[in-house]
Every structure is written in C-alpha cells, then in structure tokens.
Amino acid sequence: MRALALASAALALVACGARSPANDPIATPAPERGWLVWSEARTTWIDSDGEAHAERPGLVMAAGTSLVAIERERETIVLPTCDQLEQDDTGAPGGDQGTRTRLVAVEVATGARRVLLEALDAEGLASLEHDLVPVASLGPWLFVRERAERFACGAHGDVEVAMRVIDVRTGSRAELELGPTSDLRARARDALLAEGEGAIETPLELEDVEPVASVPVFDAGHVVMDHVFVAEACYACGDGEWSSYTRATTIRDPRVPAAIAEDAALPEPVARWIAAHPGARGMSVAPASRLSLFAGQGGADASAAVDGEDATASAEATGDPGAASASSW
Known part of the structure; x- marks a missing residue:
C-alpha cells in the first residue's frame, strides 16, 4: 500500500x-x-x-x-x-x-x-x-x-x-x-517400530510412546502442527534426534x-x-x-x-x- x-x-x-x-x-x-x-x-x-x-x-x-x-x-x-x-x-x-x-x-x-x-x-x-x-x-x-x-x-x-x-x-x-490426540500416538508407535530397526524393545505399548513437543509449522502457506514423540532405547540405540536413550519420530497433523x-x-x-x-x-x-x-x-x-x-x-x-x-x- x-x-x-x-x-x-x-x-x-x-x-x-x-x-x-x-x-x-x-x-x-x-x-x-x-x-x-x-x-x-x-x-x-x-x-x-x-x-x-x-x-x-x-x-x-x-x-x-x-x-x-x-x-x-x-x-x-x-x-x-x-x-x-x-x-x-x-x-x-x-x-x-x-x-x-x-x-x-x-x-x-x-x-x-x-x-x-x-x-x-x-x-x-x-x-x-x-x-x-x-x-x-x-x-x-x-x-x-x-x-x-x-x-x-x-x-x-x-x-x-x-x-x-x-x-x-x-x-x-x-x-x-497443544497435546496430540490418541490417534497420533498410535501412528507414532507404528513409525517408531518401523524406523527403529530393532533398536526399540517390543512390544511397544501406547503408554510407552511419549509426546515431547508440539510445534506449529507452515505447510503450503497454512499452519499445521508437528508433534514429536519418543520411545526409550539403549544409549547406543538412540538416534540423536532428541535426548539420550531415546528414538524420536515426528507426526504432522493439519488440525490446529x-x-x-x-x-x-x-x-x-x-x-x-x-x-x-x-x-x-x-x-x-x-x-x-x-x-x-x-x-x-x-x-x-x-x-x-x-x-x-x-x-x-x-x-x-x-x-x-x-x-x-x-x-x-
């Protein structure tokens, strides 16, 4: 203007x-x-x-x-x-x-x-x-x-x-x-198991999947949420994405x-x-x-x-x- x-x-x-x-x-x-x-x-x-x-x-x-x-x-x-x-x-x-x-x-x-x-x-x-x-x-x-x-x-x-x-x-x-809903926790558990390549002990229960961060991000110009979940792992099994002794995964959710x-x-x-x-x-x-x-x-x-x-x-x-x-x- x-x-x-x-x-x-x-x-x-x-x-x-x-x-x-x-x-x-x-x-x-x-x-x-x-x-x-x-x-x-x-x-x-x-x-x-x-x-x-x-x-x-x-x-x-x-x-x-x-x-x-x-x-x-x-x-x-x-x-x-x-x-x-x-x-x-x-x-x-x-x-x-x-x-x-x-x-x-x-x-x-x-x-x-x-x-x-x-x-x-x-x-x-x-x-x-x-x-x-x-x-x-x-x-x-x-x-x-x-x-x-x-x-x-x-x-x-x-x-x-x-x-x-x-x-x-x-x-x-x-x-x-900002906490994620239970359906996202289930998706995170599946992702952690798929990405963990044996680094995470099974069975992995839903209560063992911890949400640690929820962050707004832009997707195609609009706000969506990235929710970070972790599960415990041995020290050498950690993926470095979050704290020691953990493996992490991020689930995107269009709901704000x-x-x-x-x-x-x-x-x-x-x-x-x-x-x-x-x-x-x-x-x-x-x-x-x-x-x-x-x-x-x-x-x-x-x-x-x-x-x-x-x-x-x-x-x-x-x-x-x-x-x-x-x-x-």
Whole structure:
C-alpha cells in the first residue's frame, strides 16, 4: 500500500515510488495490521494483500503493540577437570572450554532487554555445549529448542533436549494445551517400530510412546502442527534426534489446537506469500503504525545491532573465554 512505503531503498523496501497521501488524491487508506514473517536469516513485513514492504536481519516479533528482536547470547566458559571435580577443588578451572546460551528479547523502540531463557548452570560439569534455538513462532508464542550436551565424569556424556514455549509479551514460559490426540500416538508407535530397526524393545505399548513437543509449522502457506514423540532405547540405540536413550519420530497433523487457532488465522494473500517462501518459520501481527520502526526509521535497534556484531567480532578475535557474543541466531 502506498501509504506504508516509508523506508529507504537501503533497507530493502520492496514497495517503491510511493507519494504522500496528501498529494495523491487516489491514495488508499493504510491497512491496520502487518504480518511479520521470519525465516532463518530475516524478518519480512507483509500487508494483508500479500505485499512485502520491508525486511530486516534476524528474528523480529510483535509483542502486543511493541516490536522485539530475539537474540541468542553465546558465552564461552572454562570448566574444571574431572580431577578437580572429584577433589572439590575450588581453584581456577583447568579443563576444557564450553559454551552456553541465553535468549534475550530486545525492544526495538528503546533497546530495553529482557531475558527469556537463562544459560544453563555448569556446576558439576567437565564439559558443556548448551544452545537455545528459536524454531517457530505464532502470534506472541515463541518455540525454542533447548539442547544441552554434558559430561559429568561418568561412563559417558548425555544429551538433553526440550521444547520451551515463551510468551514474548511478558517474557514468561507459556503452558499451552497443544497435546496430540490418541490417534497420533498410535501412528507414532507404528513409525517408531518401523524406523527403529530393532533398536526399540517390543512390544511397544501406547503408554510407552511419549509426546515431547508440539510445534506449529507452515505447510503450503497454512499452519499445521508437528508433534514429536519418543520411545526409550539403549544409549547406543538412540538416534540423536532428541535426548539420550531415546528414538524420536515426528507426526504432522493439519488440525490446529484451539489454544493457538486465532493466531494461526491469516489472509489468503499472506498465506500465498508464505507458501512461496518455504523457509518461513513463524509469524506475528503488528499494528501498521510500527512499520517505520520496523524498517529502521527510529528506535534503538540500529545501534544495538552494531553492538551485537562488535561483541561477536571481539569474542572471535580475542578468544576471551569469558566473552559473550550476541546474535539473532
């Protein structure tokens, strides 16, 4: 829409050649909302006609009437050796380096920061690789895959995976009723047995098939659900898709739970745009008045992005084990 073409060409504004409504007698009213659709690398502002107006790097979501950028802050730490742990040595750690991640929401207008998920505690560990990766979003709900690979000086290390759901409006964890129906559990059992190649003990009862994650995804531009199920397996039999001692399978369901049905509704032109961009992972709806802010005309986002890049470059250049770097991914 012409009245929304406010950003400069340097910011990848798609709509161009717009004139001021005051000087254009046929200018149409600005739509009341915009859809923020993000992929792995960028977020794009789409109007209700399916037209892209602006894009920016990273993941940006609407949090009520505000816009927030989601950042992963990676921290490098030095861990104790197993000897130090066994001897309760309180001296300086002398073991391997590890990494852990904190997830932060940065308000685009002010630069205010809110921690969404904290980095994992490394106490008692001789090795740690911890990450928090946004995998999907719908409305204010952000779905984050948390993965921790740890070694506590036992027979072997272990991996723990979990799906976290965050309400970015409040920064709190959300408890949404997204659970799969019993018919999907039966399908998951059949899939696990077929894919397990003898790695799963039989008979596998329905109650032994555990749903561990339910995530909204796009299929042909519309929202469907991917439900992840696991079954126990021996350590060497695990498939690495979820936590240690498990094998996992994903069952797709076109039915959208009532808890997120309203957030899943979108105009058909927006659905067509998403279908044409298969990398899309999430969307939220923002007031049209936030377009100029999204496109970079004002707010604290530009300097914050530069600071994040500088922090990353500094950590990589100095190798400082205590340095934390910020990035959208």
